[in-house]
Amino acid sequence: MIDRRSLLAGTALAAGLPRFAIGQSDQRPSITVAVQKVSNSNTLEPLREQSNVGERVMLTSLWEGLLGRDYGSRLETVPVLATEVRRISDSVLELKLRQGVKFHNGDELTAEDVAFSFGNERMFGPGGPNSGSTIRINEVNPGRAGRELPVEVPAVANRSFPGFERIEIVDKYTLRWVNRTPDVTLEGRLARYGAEIGSRRGFAEAATWLDWARKPVTTGPYKVAEFRADNSLTLVAHDEYWGGRPPLKQLRFVEVPEVSSRVNGLLSGEYHFACDIPPDQIAGIERNRAFEVLGGTIPNHRLTVFDRNHATLRDPRVRRAFTHAIDRQAIVDSLWAGRTAIPRGLQWDFYGDMVIANWAVPKYDLAEARRLLREAGYKGEPIPYRLTNNYYTNQVATAQVLVEMWRAAGLNVQIEMKENWSQILEATPTRAVRDWSNSGLFSDPTSSLTNQHGPNGQQQQVGEWTNEEFNRLSVELETSTDRARRKAVFRRMLEIAEREDPAYTVLHQNATFTAKRRDIRWRAAPAFAMDFRAANWGV
Amino acid sequence: MLRFLGFRLLRAAITIVMVVSFAFVVLRLSGDPAQIIMGADAPPEAIAAFRRAWGLEEPLWLQYFRYFGAIFSGDLGRSMRDGREAIGLVAERIPATLALTVPALLIKLGLGIPAGITAALHRNSFIDRAVMMLAVAGFTVPSFVLGLLLVLVFAVQLGWLPSGGQEGWRHAILPIVTMGAGGAAVLARFTRSAMLEVLGQPYIRTASAKGVPWRAVVWGHALPNAAIPTVTIIGFMVGSLIAGAVVVESVFSWPGVGRLLVVAVANRDLAVVQCILLLVAATMVTANLVVDLLYGALDPRLRQRTA
16 A cells, blocks of 8 residues: 555655756666566567566566556555555545656656556457457457457456546546445555556557557656567667656667576676576676676565365365475575575565564474375375476476475375476366466555455466355455455465465565676666666666 | 479478478467466466457367468468567568578588598598597587587687677677588588498499599599488478577577577467478478489489489
């Protein structure tokens, strides 16, 4: 929840930035950042590019929302393009826009642009919010020749803003967000990935949706100079940026799929930054004193997920045995060099007053795991564990460690290598255990626990798990405006999903590491996003 | 001759249909493009909308016939990743790949054939052993290992060349050398073997005994007869010009057809994969056809047998 203090702090920070920038020389550096992937969808539209890699290149550099997250701290919600947010009612917010914000095309940001950004044209399609209709690309909408939205964009928008009804323009710099239903999470949703603001005129002038999505006109400190799909993204400074003159003349992301190639390119001086460095490479890179590896935990937790329909896992005691047989600290120490953490279940500190402070992941207790298996009458039946080849960092090594830990408790878990998510999720009687990760998309538990494990979340949608009480509470968590009651509901949901009838168990917080030249003064954010704004350069 | 050509073309068409059908079945049965393209965390309704939009909910046989119907009407489909025409996406990448594979082919020919001939003509000498040692090394070291080794030496240690990317001609040197070295080694070994076999033939001894100068024996009698196995290998190399740089393009971050193929297969982006496979199959089949015709030109006995 955004509060007055953070609003003031953000505004003060923004006011200070231009003064810092004025003192800068015109001889700004240009840098190159080697990433594994620039964009999975080959677009730069957050509503289509729903990925960590997209967040890295787009957030803070290119796109901005009305509210955002404090990347220099713990990802708390902070004001960005809005300076003031006021609750009119449980379902209506009034927002004052920052004045003098310029888009990359020179236009000033107004409430019209916000209305466009959350409008049918860009977000929900012709049917409007929650219309439930789909256009068939091959027949009705061939080739997206015009500005028709890809079908997944309205679906993502409806999921991101489930109760959205309309934006009301009060005046040039004031608008109201009107929800159909009461929602205490609106401020958080406005700060989430996907709630960014684009230029209405920029969209209108793009020949096709794809043209827009590859060169969006936004307010960020850098603007798109060139985007070569599957190859590179070149951004250049947007000198009219409201937050001060950007410190870099050019910011270039190049796609280098191989880790060794990224590291070699860094060491040879071609790249200033190399992203997605596996933990086991950190020591090798830092042996050269000219380089260092930054980064750490991000708002994403690694999970082991259970299918309760599997014959052996139907008994919750077997799943509970899984959760108690994991020595999470050993995994963090051995595979992550201690550079990540074990969270307090599926929650993050930026949930603020919704954090259940005295909650923890199930205790590592082999005796308890064995007792549960004995009680459940488990006789060593094989339990398949579907695994992809390092989709997640350290995934295969973690799986091998887990299998041995589970074996120590008496569980006979057998790894089955799969190639892709479709094979992992295929609903057959052999689906039992798999890997997953969940992100905290905004400052409320609905962003993860409900979003991923609730009745409309992936786990229930693919038929792995369901729980009547959990589902009832899930609806209450989404609709209740009583904060105390919501917190109690959240706690009970954690009890069900992580203890009583485990849907998943949290292993550790995910982390991402970025190698860079030591002489570059820059801080890594506790997220995938890389912040190249003035306040984070030369620090 | 026409019958020969007609038969080869019919065989080529059947090969292409089989390649495309096999790829269709394998790719569609081994993963749902919607789930893969939208990612592990995509909302279920987005995945459902994607499936409906691209007709992925229809029976596989219907998708298959729809796809083939489109091909025969000249429509190779669209990429499910960004909606662009597959043929356009692939065509964009071809120049980048050819910028590597054509110079690499010239290196293979320019180094491999002379090295093989030299080794054969100096059989069991120091030259032969040196050439073969290098050839075996070039043949057995995988291209990704050689590529990384070259990067370590020439980019990281010496700083002479860039380690990857596609910014200019300097960026192409290491990938070209990586590809060229392996291919030259293969050609050198085949050429040497073929030459040794021919040099042991009675007609070579006869020509020498009749007093024909050795140089003329080699050029006039040994080389043409030793060319057939070498031409076969060259045919394969020409056939893989379009998609023969998959590994090297990945190691050197070179945005060519090979990398597009890797990404498209991983995403089950069917239209793009099929488009590349069609091109590869067509190139390979054409190269084989040309090789078949060259056989006849090189050896009149084969021409007569075919006729």
